[in-house]
Amino acid sequence: MNTFANLPEIVEQLSRDGLTKCLPHINHGLEKEALRQDDLGHLSQKAHPQALGSTLTNSYITTDYSEALIEFITPVFKDTPELLDFLYELHSYSAQELPEGESFWCHSMPCIITEEENIPIAEYGSSNIGMMKHVYRRGLAWRYTRRMQTIAGIHFNFSYADETWSFLHRQSKTELSLQDYKSERYFDLIRNFQRSSWLLFYLFGASPALCKSFLSDDTPNELESLDDCTAYLPYATSLRMSDLGYTNKEQQALAISFNSPQEYVNGLSCAIKKPSHEFESIGIKVDGEYRQLNNNVLQIENEFYSIVRPKRTTKSGEKPSVALRQRGVEYIEIRMLDINPFDTIGISEKQSNFLDLFMLSCLLQPSPTISDEEAKRISENQHRIITEGRRPNLKLCTASGEAPFTELAKQVCQSLSSSAELLDQSMNTSRYSDSLSTYSELIDKPEKTPSGKILKELTNKKISYYTFAKELSASHNSTFKNRKVRPELLQKFCAEAARSLLAQKEIEESDELSFEDFLINYFSQDQ
Numbered sequence: 001m002n003t004f005a006n007l008p009e010i011v012e013q014l015s016r017d018g019l020t021k022c023l024p025h026i027n028h029g030l031e032k033e034a035l036r037q038d039d040l041g042h043l044s045q046k047a048h049p050q051a052l053g054s055t056l057t058n059s060y061i062t063t064d065y066s067e068a069l070i071e072f073i074t075p076v077f078k079d080t081p082e083l084l085d086f087l088y089e090l091h092s093y094s095a096q097e098l099p100e101g102e103s104f105w106c107h108s109m110p111c112i113i114t115e116e117e118n119i120p121i122a123e124y125g126s127s128n129i130g131m132m133k134h135v136y137r138r139g140l141a142w143r144y145t146r147r148m149q150t151i152a153g154i155h156f157n158f159s160y161a162d163e164t165w166s167f168l169h170r171q172s173k174t175e176l177s178l179q180d181y182k183s184e185r186y187f188d189l190i191r192n193f194q195r196s197s198w199l200l201f202y203l204f205g206a207s208p209a210l211c212k213s214f215l216s217d218d219t220p221n222e223l224e225s226l227d228d229c230t231a232y233l234p235y236a237t238s239l240r241m242s243d244l245g246y247t248n249k250e251q252q253a254l255a256i257s258f259n260s261p262q263e264y265v266n267g268l269s270c271a272i273k274k275p276s277h278e279f280e281s282i283g284i285k286v287d288g289e290y291r292q293l294n295n296n297v298l299q300i301e302n303e304f305y306s307i308v309r310p311k312r313t314t315k316s317g318e319k320p321s322v323a324l325r326q327r328g329v330e331y332i333e334i335r336m337l338d339i340n341p342f343d344t345i346g347i348s349e350k351q352s353n354f355l356d357l358f359m360l361s362c363l364l365q366p367s368p369t370i371s372d373e374e375a376k377r378i379s380e381n382q383h384r385i386i387t388e389g390r391r392p393n394l395k396l397c398t399a400s401g402e403a404p405f406t407e408l409a410k411q412v413c414q415s416l417s418s419s420a421e422l423l424d425q426s427m428n429t430s431r432y433s434d435s436l437s438t439y440s441e442l443i444d445k446p447e448k449t450p451s452g453k454i455l456k457e458l459t460n461k462k463i464s465y466y467t468f469a470k471e472l473s474a475s476h477n478s479t480f481k482n483r484k485v486r487p488e489l490l491q492k493f494c495a496e497a498a499r500s501l502l503a504q505k506e507i508e509e510s511d512e513l514s515f516e517d518f519l520i521n522y523f524s525q526d527q
Helices: 007-017 080-097 128-144 162-172 178-204 249-254 261-271 320-327 349-364 372-388 405-427 431-444 450-461 465-482 487-510 515-523
Strands: 026-037 061-063 069-073 103-105 154-160 209-211 230-232 308-311 331-337 395-398 401-404
Touching: 007 349, 007 405, 026 080, 069 080, 080 103, 080 349, 080 465, 080 487, 103 465, 128 487, 128 515, 154 349, 162 178, 178 261, 178 308, 178 331, 178 349, 178 372, 178 405, 178 431, 209 450, 209 465, 230 450, 230 465, 249 261, 261 320, 308 320, 349 405, 349 431, 372 395, 395 405, 401 405, 405 431, 450 465
Parallel strands: none
Antiparallel strands: 026 069, 026 103, 026 154, 061 069, 154 331, 209 230, 308 331, 395 401
């Protein structure tokens, strides 16, 4: 089940043809979430700080589901250290603007949550687009509970420079246009990513335990009790990505295909038009107040939960599926990354480098379409690693039967070495090979993975997840609050906050349609 079995020969041939010269410029961007907590480690009940600008229009700082769930957004960088430094500065600037007694919870699974109604839904102002964002989140609350939406993660956005695509396009001798070729190849990459994503869950999963306050009385789960406050699974890597987190049974039945751009867009379009009997019972507008945007399987495309998805920058008010259909894939968004609490900002340069070489390998290796049978194996392997990835003698599913995880993981890492050498040669460095070496060692040392280290801390120190998480968050927040933000970035962040407040006001004042007519126009775009 080595997705990359033929990779060394492919890389060797492409290197001879000149690919090395085209690779130095890889585009990266990050979206990183962080809950605001009070000094007792409870979810903040306060509004988003006005000093951070408008959550509707600020380019760098917004909120995701909850008013308390801040989301940091970086610009696109070609240089990874610059990318991570910008994210670090964003954290520091924001931490210093939080209300007295507040700080960031630096983990994927949330801080203490009391009642469901104490999780505030994000507000985006009175404009039609702002109300749409808010009502969409109300719908998420009714459909999946508010608790599920407090889970935080990192989205890693990734694309190749024009030089790389032009080279590959020439080599392919295809009759497709350059943009159509890019879109097809990004979907090739996505399918290979799905096939081998189990390795990333193992290496980077960082949520094997959680605070029991996250669990409601009717939450179905198979978790064990580590102590009175902590629930966990002994060999889990990422409870965030388990059935406790981002799942949707209605979506699983859809089986949206990534076998081609057209199939994917058609699948999304169908899902946002297909009524759901389960969600219909919620109602759309009840007693004069919207509960959800509609009663379809997906309210909007963003509700589709996938570990990776193709993206195209949208215009204001434009549907993502329309943007993809008209202008093709622009970049890839990896959505399955937990926040690593042992890294101050949740992700490291070494991890980013590993993702670079993994993504390149997914692109260069041939990628046949995924059959229904293979899709089931992919899903089962993800589930096994997510819930018991560090279990001794764990086996994964292959087309020829089950095989030991460690054997499969070593085969993949051995094949990835060719991509690491290619990137090192292209950029005159050793950091990609160093990264591969570091993470390859974890295959035989599960206790040194982030999930393994977390459980080791909890058991050795006999502390709860809450205590562990709060202490580590306090350490990171002290670093943020004591760090002096570079003057040029401080000025940039302050200017953007001020600009965003004015931009929100202008949008609100320029609205001419009723909210109902606005929604009609929005959902009729692809007709």
